Amino acid sequence: MVEYLTVGKVANTHGVHGELKVIPTTSDISRFDYLKIVWVEKNGKLTEYFVDSVRYHKNFVLIRLHGIDTMDKAAELKNCELKVNRKNARPLDENEFFIADLLECEVYEGDEYLGKITDVLQTGSNDVYVVNGGKYGEILIPALLNVVLKVDIENKRVQVVLPEGLIER
Known part of the structure; x- marks a missing residue:
């Protein structure tokens, strides 16, 4: 960290x-x-x-x-x-993370590697993780509780369930 x-x-x-x-x-x-x-x-x-x-x-x-x-x-x-x-630094709420800690985290859906978080866009309503380096190219993943299942900062791993139609498989 x-x-x-x-x-x-x-x-x-x-x-x-x-x-x-x-x-x-x-x-x-x-x-x-x-x-x-x-x-x-x-x-x-x-x-x-x-x-x-x-x-x-x-x-x-x-x-x-x-x-x-x-x-x-x-x-x-x-x-x-x-x-x-x-x-x-200010204390974080539950399910809140410093952007610096999220960068370079590997993102997975199940066992499928989607890439690493290269940026976090702050849109106002919710953050969006910019994920690059996987076979789908750049993916913009909304940082919502029903999409981002688990964030493990220590192991630099994020588990997600992508919304239907977000990527073409």
């Missing part, structure tokens, strides 16, 4: 005092209200920062990190990802 989970990406600076304009990549934007520490990934290296303030503007999170107090310092973090470590 991945130790650090991405919660946002720095899109730009905001103002002259080092505030960052962040595109949230978490399904629960309110989680930013509780952030005390974030890790910024730049050039494959993680740096820990204390969060000084968080506020919201349109579809963005405006965040100020301790030590980033000028526009120039903030500009150095443009396009970097903001991450939290797993122990500080």
